Amino acid sequence: MSAKGDMLAGKWYNANFDSELIRERRIVKDYCLEYNNTPMKDLGTRRDILREILQNVQVEQVDILSPFMVDYGYNVFMGAGCFLNHNVYLMDGAKITFGRKCFVGPNCGFYTALHPMEFEKRNQGYEIAKPITIGDNVWFGGNVIVLPGVKIGNGAVIGAGAVVTKDIPANVLAVGNPCKVIREIQGSGKGERK
Numbered sequence: 356m357s358a359k360g361d362m363l364a365g366k367w368y369n370a371n372f373d374s375e376l377i378r379e380r381r382i383v384k385d386y387c388l389e390y391n392n393t394p395m396k397d398l399g400t401r402r403d404i405l406r407e408i409l410q411n412v413q414v415e416q417v418d419i420l421s422p423f424m425v426d427y428g429y430n431v432f433m434g435a436g437c438f439l440n441h442n443v444y445l446m447d448g449a450k451i452t453f454g455r456k457c458f459v460g461p462n463c464g465f466y467t468a469l470h471p472m473e474f475e476k477r478n479q480g481y482e483i484a485k486p487i488t489i490g491d492n493v494w495f496g497g498n499v500i501v502l503p504g505v506k507i508g509n510g511a512v513i514g515a516g517a518v519v520t521k522d523i524p525a526n527v528l529a530v531g532n533p534c535k536v537i538r539e540i541q542g543s544g545k546g547e548r549k
Contacts, residue, residue: 369480383428384424409431422441426448444464448482449486452487452488454509457493469503490511499519500518502520505521508527511528517531
């Protein structure tokens with residue numbers, strides 16, 4: 356199997372020295388650079404470029420501010436009404452899935468890649484990617500980091516500066532490094548204004 360096939364299958368793969376993956380990352384990062392340098396008022400051009408970056412997202416239904424960066428783009432899935440503030444990075448070696456109406460603050464990173472602890476294997480370029488899954492109506496404050504394999508439930512709020520290392524249930528406020536639940540959010544989904 357190819358390195359890309361191994362990556363998509365959730366197996367160890369060579370990310371740093373595989374020519375196909377290097378080429379794909381270079382292409383999408385050039386598109387990101389073009390997107391980031393296109394004026395905000397040129398919405399049509401920005402959407403056209405974003406379609407090249409995020410092939411599995413209906414870009415007309417989301418709002419992504421510049422600068423924005425991904426590794427591949429085709430592993431990003433995003434529901435309608437999502438908003439990504441400035442300087443969001445999606446390290447999408449595995450799927451990163453956002454539900455509907457997620458708000459992501461500035462300077463947030465979603466990282467799917469893990470490297471071997473043994474430096475010999477790490478120096479050979481190996482990594483494995485674990486998916487990140489986010490429910491509907493999740494809000495991330497600024498400077499949040501979400502680590503590989505994490506699932507976050509519907510309606511959760513992740514406080515600014517949090518490092519999310521483990522799953523977070525629905526309808527809770529979670530903060531800190533490592534991120535921990537501090538309380539339930541009362542009334543979530545009940546009588547909510549649309």
